[in-house]
Amino acid sequence: MSAIESLRETFRRDQTWPMLQSSQANVNVDKDVILYVEGLNLSFDGFKALNDLNLYVNDGELRCLIGANGAGKTTLMDVITGKTQCDSGSVFFGQNHNLLNKDEAAIAQLGIGRKFQKPTVFEAQTVFDNLELSLKTDKSVLPTLFSRLSPTQIDRIDEVLKIIGLEQHRFMLAGALSHGQKQWLEIGMLLAADPRLLLIDEPVAGMTAQETERTAELLTSLAGERTVIVVEHDMEFVRSIARTVTVLHQGSVLAEGTMDEIQSNKDVIEVYLGEEQAEANGAGGDA
Amino acid sequence: MRHLIALCCCLFGLLSLPAFSAESPISKELLTELVDTKLSKLQPVVAKIEATSGEDALPLFNTLLAGKLYYVRATKDVVGQYTLDGDKRYQDVFTSQDVNGLDKPSFGSKEVKKIRVNNKLRVYLRKAIAGIQLTSKSPAVREDAVHALLAKLDKNTVEIIEELYPKEANKKVKEAMGLALALNVANDKAATVSSRLKAIETLSGSLENSVRNHLTKLTNDDNASVVKAANGALEKIAQRANRFAFIDQLFFGLSLGSVLLLASIGLAITFGVMGVINMAHGEMIMLGAYTTYVVQLLMPNHIDYSIWVAIPAAFMVSGLMGVLIERLVISRLHGRPLETLLATFGISLILQQLVRTIFSPLNRQVSTPSWMSGSWEINPVLSLTLNRLYILAFALLVFIILVAILRKTSLGLNVRAVSQNRNMAKAMGVKTHRVDAMTFGLGSGIAGVAGVALSQLTNVGPNLGQAYIIDSFMVVVFGGVGNLLGTLVAAFSLGIATKFLEPTTGAVLAAIIVLVFIILFIQKRPKGLFPQKGRAAE
C-alpha cells in the first residue's frame, strides 16, 4: 500500500524528481544578507544548547564564531546544515530559502558547504575521486549512474587540487593522507562544489604553523565571492583573518564586532578571554 | 537355578510371616480374582471388593490407582511396590511392612508382575475412593470426595450424603454436600417444581463444571419453568465465568511477557548497554537449561531443591562462557558490530553442536519440582498454573536485581560510564576491558538463569536458544536499546498483545502480526519506545 504510494510519488509524470530540480535555485540576496538566523531555540533534555539565538551574515563576508565549549557553535552549524532539528526559530538562506524544512542534501545543493571539526573524507577512495564526488553536478541517482567526467569538470578538479596543494597525491587514497592534508582535502571538496556559503569548523586544529598560515590565506581569498563562517579557538588565527567576530555564550550571541571591540568588551573578557589561554594551550596540545 | 533360589527365599519369606495373608482384610479369593482377571474385565472385581470390604479396601485402591500394585507370580499375593534408596522393594499393601523383611533381598523384576490399570478403571477407582472417603477424618479429604462425586451422582452415594449432611460440622464440606443434594433434587423429576427451582437457584451460585453440565441437560427438561430457571442460572454462571476468562487471558499474556523478559533481559545488557550484538545469546539460555538438567542428574533424590542449586550454577556456567567469548572474540572486534554479529553467530553454531555431541541431539528431561507443578485453583473456572506464576515473579525479581546492580554497585557505575563514553571512562582510569568482560558475563549469566526458568516450560534441546533469539532481539529493539525499563515494558506489552490476538487470529498469525508491527514501528521510531536522548545517542 505505502509501496504503491511511494512508487506513485516517485514516478509522478507531472513533476521532475525533487533531486532532479536544479539545486542552485537563485538565492535572493538583494538585502545583501545571505543568512538569517532568528530566535533559534534547541535543548537536549534540559540542557539549552541554543537559546533565542539571532545572527545575520552578509553576502561575501568572512565571519568568525568564537565561544567557550558548549556555547553552541557546532550546534548552530548543525541546525543550519539540517543535521539537527531545532525546537523553534527560523533560518533563512537569502530571503527565499527556508532551511528548516530542508534536509542536509537539499541544503548542500543550495550551495552551503560544511567542514567538520575532525576531517571526514572518503578514505577508501582516491583524492581525485573525493573531489569528483563533491563536484557541483546533478547528484540524483540516475544521472549519477550514467555520468561521465567532462573535460571542464576535470579542469575544475585540477584547479582545486592546485589550490589545496595536493596535485601530486591525486591518485593517493585519501586515507593515506596526513591529518593536515585531510583538512585541506575536505576544504577542497567544499570548493569543488563551489558553494555560496561555507561553514568551517576549526579548520586549523592540529595544523602546523605554515599550514595554518596557508589556510588563513585561502579563507581570506575565498571571502568576497563566497560567504565564509569560521569557528575557531585559535585566537591568533582568528585575529589574522577576522573582520567581524561573533561571540556565542550559552547558546546566544554575547557580542559582535571587530576583534578589538570584542577584546575590550567586558562580559566577553569575563566569560571568555579568561578561559582563552587554557583553550589555546588545549588547541596547541593536540596539534 | 537362580530363580529357584529366589523362589525358595521368597516362599521362606512368606512362611516367616505366616500372619501375612490371614491379616489381609480382603479375602484371598477376591485378591486372586483381582490378579487373574484381564484388564478389560477388572472393573466388576474392584466393584465387588468395594462392596464387600469398603473402608478396608482404601490402601489397596490407592496403590492400584498409583499403578504400584504388583503380584508375586509364584504365590499370586498382591504386594505394593515402593522404592527404598533407589531399589524397588515390595510391601504388604495393608500393613505396609516389607514382604521379605528389609534384611532380605526383594523380588526380582521377573518374579512379580504389575497389575495394570487403564483410564476407565482409574475413573472408577477415584469414585470408589471418594465414596469411601466421604466419612474420612480430615474435612479437606471429605470436601474433595464430595467434589469428586459431583460428576456422576448415583442413588446410593446420594443416600450416603443425605445421611451425612445433617451431621456434617465443617462449613465448606456442608456447602459441597448441599450442592450435591441440590443437583440431585434439580435432576429429580419426581420432586416438586418449586423445590427443583429452589435447587437450581442454589446451583446458580456455583461455577463447578459438573453443575453447569447438569444445568445444560436441564435446559431441555419437559418442565418449562425449570428450563427457564436453568437457562437463567446458566446465564448467571456464564457472566461470572467470562469475567474470570479475561483475567485468565491477561495472566497468559503476562506469563508470555515474563518469558520474553527473561529471554531478552540479558540481551538488554550486552546489546543495549554494551552495544554488542550477541547472536550466541540464545545458546547462553540453552547452556543454563542444560545446567539445570545436569544439576538434576547429580541430585536425583532432591529434585525439589535442584532449582536453587541450578540458578547460581547456570549463572556461573553461562557467565563464564560469556566472559570467555568476550575475551577471546568480541573484545578483538571492538567497534565492528556487524563482524561481532557474524562471529557470535559462529559461536552459537559451535555451542549448539557441542551440546549435541555431549548430550545427544535428543531433548533432555528436566523434571519440575513438586512445589512448582500443578496450579492454584482460585475457583473452578480460574486457575493459574504455578510454574508460570513462579516464573513471572522470578522474572520481575531478576529484573529488579539487575536494575539495582546497574544503579547501585560500582560495577554498574563503570558499566554506565563505559557505555556512555568509553574513552573518557578509560581516561578516568576505568579498566574498560575488565568492565566489558564483567558486563558481558553478567548479561550471559542472566541468560543462563533464564534458561533455568525456561527448562520448566519447554524443551531442553540443542535448538532451545534458536527459538528465542529473534524474539528477544525484537523485544530489546522495540523497548529502546540501552533502556532496561523499555525492555520490561516491551516484553510485557508484546506478550499481552500476542495472547489477546491469538484467540481471534491463531498462534501463527498473531506472531506474524506482532513481528510486522515491530518492523513498522522501528521504521517510525528507530530508537524504540524509550529512546536515549541527546548527543550521547548519536
Next chain:
Amino acid sequence: MKLKTLASAIALSGATLIALPSMAADTIKVGVLHSLSGTMAISETTLKDTVLMMVEDQNKKGGLLGKKLEAVVVDPASNWPLFAEKGRELLEQEKVDVIFGSWTSVSRKSVLPVLEELNGLMFYPVQYEGEESSKNVFYTGAAPNQQAIPAVDYLINELGVERFVLAGTDYVYPRTTNKILEAYLKAKGVAASDIMINYTPFGHSDWQSIVSDVKKFGSEGKKTAVVSTINGDANVPFYKELGNQGISAEDIPVVAFSVGEEELSGLDTGPLVGHLAAWNYFQSVESDANEEFITKWKAFTKDANRVTNDPMEATYIGFKMWANAVTEAGTTDVDAVEQAMIGQETPNLTGGVAVMNKNHHLSKPVLIGEIQDDGQFEVVWSTDGVVAGDAWSDFLPGSKDLISDWTAPVKCGNYNTKTKACSGQNY
C-alpha cells in the same frame, strides 16, 4: 575399475565428493538418507543407527546373495532440497541398490522425483498422511487408517468420547489426518460443533491459551478427548501445560500419533500417566522377537537406556522384507525386487505377521498404549487382526476413487476406479 572411478573423480572438476574407491562389484550398497544434523536429527539419527545395526546383523548372517552389505550414509541435514541432491548422489555416484530414509513428508516428496527418474528403491519407515504411492517407494510406516481411525474408534467405543479436539502442527500430515478424521467422525454422526480443530506452528512453545480452550471445550458436559498430531518439539511444552493446568487423562485423554518412547524420554511423564498413543509397535510389548531386538539395540548403541520405537520397527520390517525379496529375486535389480516385495511376509516384533500389499503399504496390527510413569506405554487395546494400509483415504473427496495397485494389469500408484485412468505418474 578403480582406475575408472579415480579418473572420473578427477574429471568431476573437483566439484563433487570423490567416490570412495567403490567396490560396487562385490558388495550390495545400502543407502541411508536420514538427517544427522539440523532439526530432524533428533528423530532420524536413531533410524540411521537402526539400519546400520540391521546391516551389521545381515553381514553376520553372511550378507545377501553371497555378497556383503555396505551401508553408505549421507547427511541431508534436515534441509529438504538436500534430500533430493543426496538422493541423487546415492543413486548416481554411489550406485546404491536400496535407500532407507526420510522422516518428514516434505523430505520424501523432495527425493521422490529423483527416485522415479533414476528408478531407485526407497523404504520410508514413518507414519504419514498417505495420499501417495510410488513405484519406487515402500511405505512401512502407518497410513492414517492404521493409526488415526482405530484410535478414534477406541476413544468412541471404549472411552465413550463424544467431543473431539483435533490439535496438530500446521503441516501436511496433521492437516490431512485431521481432514480424514473430521470426515470419519461426521460419518459416525459426531456434530460439527463437537469437533474443534486447531493448528500451531512447528516448535510451538506457549500452549497456555490453547490448553485452556481445550479445557473449556471439554467442560461442557460431553466426554472429550484430544487427538494430537502435534509434532516433535512442540509436544513437551504441550504435555507440561496439560499437566500443570490439571487436565488428567481421566478427564480429557490425549491420544497422540507422533509421540513415541523417544519423545517421552525427553520429558517427565509423571503428570501424563494415562494419556494415549496409537502405534503399530510399543517397546513394552512382551514378545521374544521384541526382547531380542531391544537387547540387540541396546548392545549396538552401548546405551542401556536407549529406547526403541515404532519407526524403528518399521525400518526393521522394511529391511527384513527387502532382504527376503532380494534373495527371492536373486538380484538387487529394482524392478525385480519391487515385484518380489509385494506379498512379502515378515513377523512383527509385536507378534503377528506384517504383509506388503499391492499398494506398497503394509498390513500391520494397531496398538493403543497408555503412558506409564516410567516413560513406557502400556498396551490397553489392540486390533484383533492386522489392518491393511490404505494409500488413498476413502474419507477425502479428492482420493476416494483412487486406488494403488502395483501388480499387472493396473500397475499404477493412483488409479482412478471411476475413470479407469492412471494419473500423475512420472514415467
Next chain:
Amino acid sequence: MTRLKEWFSSGRSTGKHTMPFVVILLAITFLASAANLYLPEDSALYVSTYTITLLGKYLCYAMLALAVDIIWGYCGILSLGHGAFFALGGYAMGMYLMRQIGDRGVYGHPTLPDFMVFLDWQELPWFWLGMDQFWFAMIMAVLVPGLLAFVFGWLAFRSRVTGVYLSIMTQALTYALLLAFFRNEMGFGGNNGLTDFKEIVGFDLQADSTRVSLFMITAFLLAIVFVISQRILSSRFGKVVLAIRDAESRSRFIGYRTDRYKVWLFVYSAVIAGIAGALYVPQVGIINPGEFSPINSIEMVIWVAVGGRGTLIGAVIGAILVNYAKTRFTAILPDAWLFALGAMFVFVTLYLPKGLMGIYAQLMAKRKTAKPQKSEESQA
C-alpha cells in the same frame, strides 16, 4: 539507449578481474556441459548429471552471494534477510512449474495443484492467476522481491535505520515471511512447499539436456549480472555508494540523498537474489519455506565474508568454496560440519576481515613492491 551503449563501452575502470572471470566461468560451463551430454557414461571424463545440478546450484548461490556483497561489501548494509528475496523469486518460479503440471498431478485436477486438492480448495487463489504464463511468472520473480525491497528500504533508509538495527529488522522480515509461508492457509503449500515439477516451458525437467541448459543459462546470467554490477559499481554511482559506506553523513553534506541511493541499490540486489532463486528452484526441484529461515540468510553472508566482501569475484568464489566444502563435509563427518562452519565464521571475522581476496591482494601487493617502480612513493 545510445547512452547505455557508451556507458558499457566506456572502458573507464572496469574491474580488472571481470573479463578473466567471465571467460573462465563460461569455459568451465561449456566443458562440463559437453562432457555430460556428448561423452558416454563410462568415459573417464564423463560429468554426471549429479555434478551438473550441483554446479548449477553453486552458481545460483554465487549469484545470491553477489547480491549480498553488493549491498554489504560496497554499501555497508548488512542484510540478514536476503534469503527472503531469494525464496520469493524461487516461489514465483515454483508456482509457474506447479501450474505446468496441469492435470498430471496425482489427483488429475486440471488446474489445482495437488496440495490444494487434498486440502479441498475450490478454486485457484487470485495470486496464482497468470502464473501459468512463463513471462508473467518471471516478471513476478523479479518484481515481487524488488517491490518488497523497495518498500522495506524506502521505510528503513528514509527513517535512517542503519547498521545493526537494519540487520535485525531484515532478519525479522524474513522470519515473519517464514512463519507466513508455513501456514497452509497462505496457499503456498505450507511446509511441503512446491515440488514434483514436471516440465519447464515444454522441456522435461528430468531430461539431462534440460538440466544442462538450465545450468548454462545460470552461468550466462551470472556472467551478465556480474558484468552489469561491475559497471554500476565502477560508475560514479558506485563511488557514491562507497562514499555512503565510509562516511554517510559527509556524503549527505555534499548533496547526495543517500537514502535513495541505498534504496535503489537494495532493490537491485534484491532483484538479483530473486533471479538466483528463480534459477535455483527448477534445478533442485523443490521450494519450501525453509529457504526463508534466518539461518540461511546468515550463511549467505558468511560466503561473502569468506570470499572477501567488497570484491564481486570474492563473493562468487566464497559461495562456491563454502558450499563445496559443505557438500564434502556433510558427506564425510556431518557433526564436524557445524563445528567447521562455526569456526569459519569466527576465524574469518577475526583474522580475514577481507576474506580470501584480501590474502590474494596482499600477495599481489608484495609482488608489486618487489618490482622496482613504486608509483606512490615516487609521487609523494
